[in-house]
Amino acid sequence: MQWTWNRGLILVVVAVTWTGAVRAQEQEAEVDNCRVCHSVLDDERLGGPARAFTGDIHAARGLGCADCHGGDRTLAGFEGMDPAKGFVGRPGKLQVATFCGRCHSDAAFMRQFNPSLRVDQVAEYSTSVHGRRLAELGDTAVAVCTSCHPAHAIKPPSDAASSVHPLNVAETCGACHADAEHMAGYQIPTNQLERYRRSVHWAMMTDGGDLSAPTCNDCHGNHGAAPPGFSWVGNVCGQCHSVIADHFAQSRHAKTFALLGNPGCATCHGNHEILRARPELLGLGEGAVCGQCHVAQDAGGTTATTMRGRLDSLRAAYGGADSLLLRAEHAGMEVSQARFELQGALNALVQARAAVHTFNPARVAAYVDEGLDVTAAAHQKGVEALGDLRFRRTGLGVSVTIILALIVGLVIKIRQAER
Amino acid sequence: MEQSGSASGQSRRRFIDWLMSRTLTTWLLSTSAGGLLLAVVYPAGRYLVPPAAGESAATSVTLPFTPDEVAPNEGKIFKFGSRPGILVRTTTGELRAMSAACTHLGCIVQYRPDIHHVWCACHNGHFDLNGRVLQGPPPEPLEVYTVNVREDQIVVSRGS
Amino acid sequence: MVAERGWLKELYEWLDDRLGLAAMGALAKKKDVPVHRHTIWYYLGGMTLFLFVVQIATGILLLFYYRPSSDEAYESVQFLMAEVEFGWLVRSIHHWAANLMIFTLFIHMFSVLWLRAYRAPREVTWFSGAGLLGLALAFGFTGYLLPWNELSYFATRVGTEIVGVVPLAGEFLLRVARGGEDVTGATLTRFYAFHIAVLPATSVALLGVHLFMVQKHGMSVPLDVERQGGAGGTMPFFPNFLLRDLVGWLTALAVLAALAAFFPAELGVKADQFAPAPVGIKPEWYFMFMFQTLKYLPAHILVLEGELVGIFAFAVAGLLLVIVPVLDKRSDRGEGTPLITWLVIAAIIYIIILTYLGYTASPTT
Numbered sequence: 022m023q024w025t026w027n028r029g030l031i032l033v034v035v036a037v038t039w040t041g042a043v044r045a046q047e048q049e050a051e052v053d054n055c056r057v058c059h060s061v062l063d064d065e066r067l068g069g070p071a072r073a074f075t076g077d078i079h080a081a082r083g084l085g086c087a088d089c090h091g092g093d094r095t096l097a098g099f100e101g102m103d104p105a106k107g108f109v110g111r112p113g114k115l116q117v118a119t120f121c122g123r124c125h126s127d128a129a130f131m132r133q134f135n136p137s138l139r140v141d142q143v144a145e146y147s148t149s150v151h152g153r154r155l156a157e158l159g160d161t162a163v164a165v166c167t168s169c170h171p172a173h174a175i176k177p178p179s180d181a182a183s184s185v186h187p188l189n190v191a192e193t194c195g196a197c198h199a200d201a202e203h204m205a206g207y208q209i210p211t212n213q214l215e216r217y218r219r220s221v222h223w224a225m226m227t228d229g230g231d232l233s234a235p236t237c238n239d240c241h242g243n244h245g246a247a248p249p250g251f252s253w254v255g256n257v258c259g260q261c262h263s264v265i266a267d268h269f270a271q272s273r274h275a276k277t278f279a280l281l282g283n284p285g286c287a288t289c290h291g292n293h294e295i296l297r298a299r300p301e302l303l304g305l306g307e308g309a310v311c312g313q314c315h316v317a318q319d320a321g322g323t324t325a326t327t328m329r330g331r332l333d334s335l336r337a338a339y340g341g342a343d344s345l346l347l348r349a350e351h352a353g354m355e356v357s358q359a360r361f362e363l364q365g366a367l368n369a370l371v372q373a374r375a376a377v378h379t380f381n382p383a384r385v386a387a388y389v390d391e392g393l394d395v396t397a398a399a400h401q402k403g404v405e406a407l408g409d410l411r412f413r414r415t416g417l418g419v420s421v422t423i424i425l426a427l428i429v430g431l432v433i434k435i436r437q438a439e440r
Numbered sequence: 441m442e443q444s445g446s447a448s449g450q451s452r453r454r455f456i457d458w459l460m461s462r463t464l465t466t467w468l469l470s471t472s473a474g475g476l477l478l479a480v481v482y483p484a485g486r487y488l489v490p491p492a493a494g495e496s497a498a499t500s501v502t503l504p505f506t507p508d509e510v511a512p513n514e515g516k517i518f519k520f521g522s523r524p525g526i527l528v529r530t531t532t533g534e535l536r537a538m539s540a541a542c543t544h545l546g547c548i549v550q551y552r553p554d555i556h557h558v559w560c561a562c563h564n565g566h567f568d569l570n571g572r573v574l575q576g577p578p579p580e581p582l583e584v585y586t587v588n589v590r591e592d593q594i595v596v597s598r599g600s
Numbered sequence: 601m602v603a604e605r606g607w608l609k610e611l612y613e614w615l616d617d618r619l620g621l622a623a624m625g626a627l628a629k630k631k632d633v634p635v636h637r638h639t640i641w642y643y644l645g646g647m648t649l650f651l652f653v654v655q656i657a658t659g660i661l662l663l664f665y666y667r668p669s670s671d672e673a674y675e676s677v678q679f680l681m682a683e684v685e686f687g688w689l690v691r692s693i694h695h696w697a698a699n700l701m702i703f704t705l706f707i708h709m710f711s712v713l714w715l716r717a718y719r720a721p722r723e724v725t726w727f728s729g730a731g732l733l734g735l736a737l738a739f740g741f742t743g744y745l746l747p748w749n750e751l752s753y754f755a756t757r758v759g760t761e762i763v764g765v766v767p768l769a770g771e772f773l774l775r776v777a778r779g780g781e782d783v784t785g786a787t788l789t790r791f792y793a794f795h796i797a798v799l800p801a802t803s804v805a806l807l808g809v810h811l812f813m814v815q816k817h818g819m820s821v822p823l824d825v826e827r828q829g830g831a832g833g834t835m836p837f838f839p840n841f842l843l844r845d846l847v848g849w850l851t852a853l854a855v856l857a858a859l860a861a862f863f864p865a866e867l868g869v870k871a872d873q874f875a876p877a878p879v880g881i882k883p884e885w886y887f888m889f890m891f892q893t894l895k896y897l898p899a900h901i902l903v904l905e906g907e908l909v910g911i912f913a914f915a916v917a918g919l920l921l922v923i924v925p926v927l928d929k930r931s932d933r934g935e936g937t938p939l940i941t942w943l944v945i946a947a948i949i950y951i952i953i954l955t956y957l958g959y960t961a962s963p964t965t
Contacts, residue, residue, distance in 0.1 A: 229579060231579035233573075233579065261577045262563065262577065263576065264561075264562070264563050264564045265563070357519070357521055357522035358519065360522040361519045361523070364523075364546070367547070368548050368561075368562065371547050372547070375562060375563065410861075413689075413861045414861060417857050417858060419479070420476075423476050424472075424851075424854045425854070426472035427469070427473060427475075427476055428847050428851070429468070430468040430469040431843050431850075432847065434469060434839075435843050437462065437465060438840060438843070439840065476850075483686040483690075484661060484686075487661055487664075487684060487685060487686045487690055491685065
């Protein structure tokens with residue numbers, strides 16, 4: 022999710038204050054008769070929208086029923102809903118996009134409310150799989166504006182209760198895409214939501230509290246929703262994972278994968294269920310992905326094993342130095358300088374792991390060697406710090422000798438006194 | 441008392457007498473008591489001498505370089521406890537300090553004079569000089585520290 | 601030990617005129633220690649006293665660097681351990697001497713109980729000793745929190761919760777003990793005040809009473825020794841007994857130095873008030889048997905809360921222990937009291953088993 026909302030919110034507040042003042046003047050003159058009547062109607066189809074509308078962002082901006090549905094709010098009774106006065110009842114599915122677009126595609130109009138809000142949603146929608154099926158095939162099972170932004174209860178994405186809040190997007194898309202019955206005619210899987218919920222991205226968003234972690238729309242687009250396509254999935258992932266995407270783009274795999282029609286990053290990391298990249302992912306062993314194409318005998322298999330070996334050696338060296346320093350620290354030794362320097366090894370490890378995507382062992386080795394130098398130095402410092410314990414033991418030896426001499430003296434003294 | 445006739449027996453007795461003599465015991469007692477006193481007073485004395493670091497480095501640190509050593513549009517890494525920090529002098533001459541451990545995977549960030557902000561080489565994370573994430577995978581901003589300049593000392597502190 | 605030579609003699613006389621050293625010397629000479637097969641137990645009180653003095657000395661040294669606030673406590677201890685020369689030694693000795701002191705104190709108490717040394721006219725000595733035991737435990741409890749690490753923080757949270765189950769006043773007492781609703785920086789300052797001011801002052805006063813009573817009544821001779829015709833002989837307190845005491849103290853000092861050098865006091869992880877409690881939090885070992893007992897009690901015993909019953913039982917046991925000299929009239933008359941012997945054995949076995957379980961039982965069950 023790209024956050025323009027902080028800035029947007031300030032402008033919205035300004036806009037609300039301004040429009041609120043204008044509306045307040047108008048409302049003194051006129052009563053919204055639509056809501057007066059409809060909000061007391063028992064029939065949920067007639068009364069429900071009027072009652073739900075109080076929590077809608079449009080209501081908060083001072084808009085009323087007639088601003089979308091047309092008609093004349095000053096007139097009580099059926100004469101207010103005269104089609105001659107522009108009254109539109111419930112728009113059909115085919116009309117929804119244009120219905121909303123009357124305002125949302127009008128930059129001049131939208132500027133009064135939220136100048137930073139985009140006005141190309143309808144145009145984008147028409148390029149999406151949803152919009153194209155609707156326009157070209159008249160498929161009314163697809164999503165329209167109101168499928169994701171529930172009419173009369175529309176909330177901005179910054180509102181945690183909104184259907185398009187980052188934490189709710191997956192659920193909103195899943196309402197159709199995870200419904201096997203709904204998706205029956207389309208021959209696409211319906212397990213994306215379930216698989217996404219197991220991914221590192223979802224974990225980052227929920228457990229990590231990082232709302233900028235990707236959800237459906239960050240890879241598929243929102244209004245222009247479509248599958249990213251095999252040839253350019255790297256661009257999508259590279260939005261955030263740019264170093265890795267660069268490494269990969271220059272590697273031989275980029276070309277081979279393109280030739281074979283393999284989906285770039287997703288070949289190894291999967292798509293919806295993208296798991297945390299564990300060390301085991303690399304190599305030919307259990308849980309490793311290289312073995313999908315390579316065997317131990319071919320050059321690729323050797324490369325994978327070599328790179329894995331390098332990374333493991335750095336990890337082990339880091340772990341060893343770290344626990345040694347921890348031991349020294351718990352013994353009350355001053356090792357903060359060494360621990361500070363040891364962070365460099367972590368740096369090298371992270372860079373080496375990114376360099377795996379060059380599929381060039383020499384590149385990985387360069388980072389690993391840099392890291393190993395750091396761990397060796399830190400390890401040396403840890404050994405020296407623990408060497409201080411020898412000083413303590415010498416001191417202990419001296420003082421215990423003194424105490425023993427004193428005890429011997431005392432014992433002799435007691436013997437003398439009692440002889 | 442057992443009577444011992446032989447000469448060697450007598451000399452042994454004399455040796456034991458000498459061992460048990462008051463002068464030797466007094467010498468042993470006073471020497472070791474003095475040693476013990478020293479073994480207690482020395483560590484206690486050294487303990488009371490304030491250490492070089494001066495103060496516990498938990499919430500603030502005095503940097504090992506002077507303000508003159510940081511040119512405008514330059515960043516320097518420093519040690520804050522056992523964690524890295526970065527001090528940046530902006531192009532306008534202001535000093536800013538923040539944590540240098542990237543919030544993504546903990547790599548050490550650096551200042552990029554060409555783009556005037558903080559950058560992490562590991563996964564291309566960008567931070568502005570208020571620690572906020574501009575671009576890339578870091579999930580959280582860098583913790584910003586307070587910088588105070590006292591004559592030719594730079595003191596960086598965390599918290600309020 | 602009057603000096604013979606010139607200036608020393610003069611100095612002694614000058615001091616004697618003003619302080620009455622001769623009278624004190626005479627008093628010390630008069631004091632005798634009975635010699636029999638239980639004499640060994642007489643050394644434990646003195647050893648506890650010696651360790652208490654070590655605690656005061658190292659405690660004062662620690663005050664030079666310690667800062668009693670939740671923001672700085674942990675860091676100041678870390679600084680003390682890492683940067684200050686011999687800081688590790690001072691803290692480790694304070695840590696180990698505290699544990700050894702409680703240990704010798706327990707043995708001292710059980711030996712007195714075993715030998716019925718509390719019987720008339722030494723009831724007040726016993727009461728003051730029981731008070732000192734309570735104070736020592738309070739020292740341990742308040743001192744444990746001061747480094748403000750994760751383990752001590754959560755142990756204190758659990759430990760203070762216990763006062764909360766007291767009927768009616770529980771909530772109020774909990775607030776007083778913690779200095780607020782929860783264990784926070786306010787609790788730390790509170791515990792600090794107790795640890796370095798209230799408890800030492802009270803202890804010194806009570807210790808004065810205890811030592812004065814010991815001086816007044818002399819050493820108690822155990823009943824069975826008395827029945828067999830009294831002690832075989834006596835030993836002058838000064839210098840014979842005191843020299844032997846010194847040997848014991850020096851041994852304790854050597855043990856302390858070795859413990860400090862080989863097992864320095866650890867610091868652990870800084871306490872985070874908002875982190876979930878780690879698995880396996882445990883109190884200091886001398887609270888372990890109570891902690892473990894409370895764990896084993898069912899949630900409800902009849903209509904009462906299990907924990908409440910447990911705490912009530914410990915309170916009653918503690919009270920009985922304090923008033924033992926009043927209850928035990930048979931010992932005063934020189935008769936045997938096998939019931940008390942069995943109770944002491946049972947208590948020791950109970951404490952050992954529960955403490956053992958506390959350290960070995962899985963923390964998740």
